[in-house]
Amino acid sequence: MERPGRLLLQSELRVRNAAYDVSLSRSLLIWKRRTSSPVYHPFRPRFCVPLFRRRPDPVLHGSPVLNCWSVCVCHSVPVSEIISVREEEEENGSRQRDDGSWKKIREREGKDCRQAFTVLYVERCRQHRWRCAEVTFTCSDEAVCQHWVSSIREQLASNTSRPKHLLVYINPYGGKRQGKRIYEQKVAPLFTQAGISTSVIVTEYANHARDHLKMEAELKKFDGVVCVGGDGMFSEIIHGLIWRTQIDCGVDPNSPEEALSPCSLRIGIIPAGSTDCICFASVGTNDPVTSALHIIVGDSQPLDVCSVHHNNMFLRYSVSLLGYGFYGDVLSDSERKRWMGPARYDFSGLKMFLTHHYYEGTVSYLPAKGIIGTPRDATRCRSGCVICQHNGQLNSERSEKYEMDEASDSESSGEWRTIRGKFLAINAASMSCACPRSPKGLSPAAHLADGTTDLILVRKCSRFNFLRHLLRHTSKDDQFDLTFIEVHRVRRFRFMPRHCQSDSDLELDLHENSKRQIFSQICKDHPACGCAPAYSSWNCDGEILTHTGIDVRVHGQLIKLFARGIEELPVFEDLSNPCAI
């Protein structure tokens, strides 16, 4: 919790006819009620929070500080969480919004001038949701009031991390096809309030946003890019942005060995897709207003990105899940059922669980050495994560070294490990992949920005055992604590399906390959034929990869989101206190 620091302003102002001591410092806006005697107020539970908190905060973020036996005595809002300040006019007792101009309000019965201004700020609600709350201050002195408004505006303007111009891409067809409505009704009004200007593009076809970013967008004009859509839409945005950044920096984006240049523009995600796992895992909720507020306050959360190559040919980037076997099959099957909306994943999930296909192949991986943390940790990646900071620093030192000594990561150094077998699923989770379907995610202890991915191998097992594993994604039990599961935190990995393993197989001509895929497809669609398919496909952040043999490398902190990671829950939520707002 920030301390108030040197005061910039201090006045007595009124809030709903009660007198408050109001103060502004560079870090905090505080309003403290002038009455001191505590009053028991049992009928206002929304103003009640427990007295004892984990952190000894004298004032709570945007919330009244009080205990269950008193009315509110003190509110505070970090200046960094003020959205905007608005001047008000008051006529005949009712307050009206002023469209920017300042007007005097004469109270009918007195000669006093009554001036008012409203501060809009972030308020935390249940389950990591943020809302825009407001408080209106009135005072009798016009000059004092104007001084307050201009001082708060000055503080906001001096915050250089806030975006002023944003490039917004809306996928009107993602999820329940509500992207445009969500943006127009819930997000655009907040951006206007915060004085953010936008350039909005509603996409007309798949890869419209990617290609616009790659070739056309005048990125210099913007402080960030906003993606309104699901994980697939986000994937388009990062492909455009990463590609463009490499070209601008003279880096070959196709090379699997090159260290990629980090993107300077941050990306905001307004969730409007089916799974929205990248938003959920980096903010803690899939809520458009919460995401918009994280963008407005200028949050920044670095994110690891995996590059995926096949025979030195670039295929795609991934930030959440790379899944072969179960998740690949679920995705391929569900694409044909897009008309079902997000429910297609449940339908295809059940179908693929019953189908119970396994796939043979070889996985090789380079364990992440020298880092803090393992995939079986009880600690979670949270806002300001020290593990991400430590490992991120380690990565940047390593990548400098790597530039000089390319052999350090090579197979010749003997660090690579190889596992051959039959797998129901091979998953690489670069972040937890938490989403409403699985609130703790595919790898609950994975980190957003530690430069590693968690490689989860689910070996062939009975349907019953696989169900145990799947169900543990939704319970407190450890989904890795099963004999047929192994999990490794890695920097790099490769996969080769069995049928591709000999050199001659690697050279399979396209005709042969497509014939195999057709047969695989027939077998998948008619499991009664008894012939298990040789290949699955890779689910790469919700897109199907065209190749099965892949080489994956993690690029630590390659991009940045307008997010801050999932915030620790305050004690009152941990205890499920009914008094919580």
Ligand SMILES: CCCCCCCCCCCCC/C=C/[C@@H](O)[C@H](COP(=O)(O)O)NC(C)=O
């Ligand atoms: C029987 C109980 C089964 C519970 C299993 C729960 C596991 C759910 C884990 C979901 C993993 C999400 C990883 C994110 C993937 C998205 O990129 C992708 C695409 O999302 P989009 O449609 O673009 O929003 N969605 C899926 C389901 O593959």
Ligand SMILES: Nc1ncnc2c1ncn2[C@@H]1O[C@H](COP(=O)(O)OP(=O)(O)O)[C@@H](O)[C@H]1O
């Ligand atoms: N205008 C459009 N028409 C059709 N498809 C689009 C359009 N814009 C984007 N897409 C594609 O739609 C796919 C799904 O988008 P996404 O927003 O991730 O929704 P969902 O979560 O439902 O899959 C993405 O692969 C994206 O490339």
Ligand SMILES: [Ca+2]
């Ligand atoms: Ca990671």
